[in-house]
Amino acid sequence: MNADTTAAHKPLYDPERDSTYVPSLDIVLACARDELAQYANANIYDAREILGAAVSHHLRLRQLVAALDAEAPRG
Template identity: 85%
Template sequence: MSADTSTAHQPLYAPERDSTYVPTLGILLDCARDELAQYANANIYNAREMLSAAVSHHLRLRQLVAALDAEASRG
């Protein structure tokens, strides 16, 4: 028997719940570099490590895109 997980779904990104604060592009680039170094030695055969890296990179990428959009609207 399988469990119904459809009601347990929670999206990775939800604009109504996630912060609208966008750090500067310079700050985010430094954070992205640190994050890349943090996960550089992650074991590709370890599902938990890969999931952690993927989620972290996804969130950082969203922040980078938001910072680029904010910078473009100022220019």
């Protein structure tokens, strides 16, 4: 028997919920470097640790793209 999880679905990114604040590119790059160092020794066999790293990297990548777009708007 499979559980219906559609009601429990919550997207990783929701523009209506998530902040529109975009830090400067310098700040985001520094944070990205810190984050890469933080997860460099993550245990690939620990599902919880890898999931945490993946979500954190996804959110940081969104910030990085937003900062790049803010600095050099593309039309």
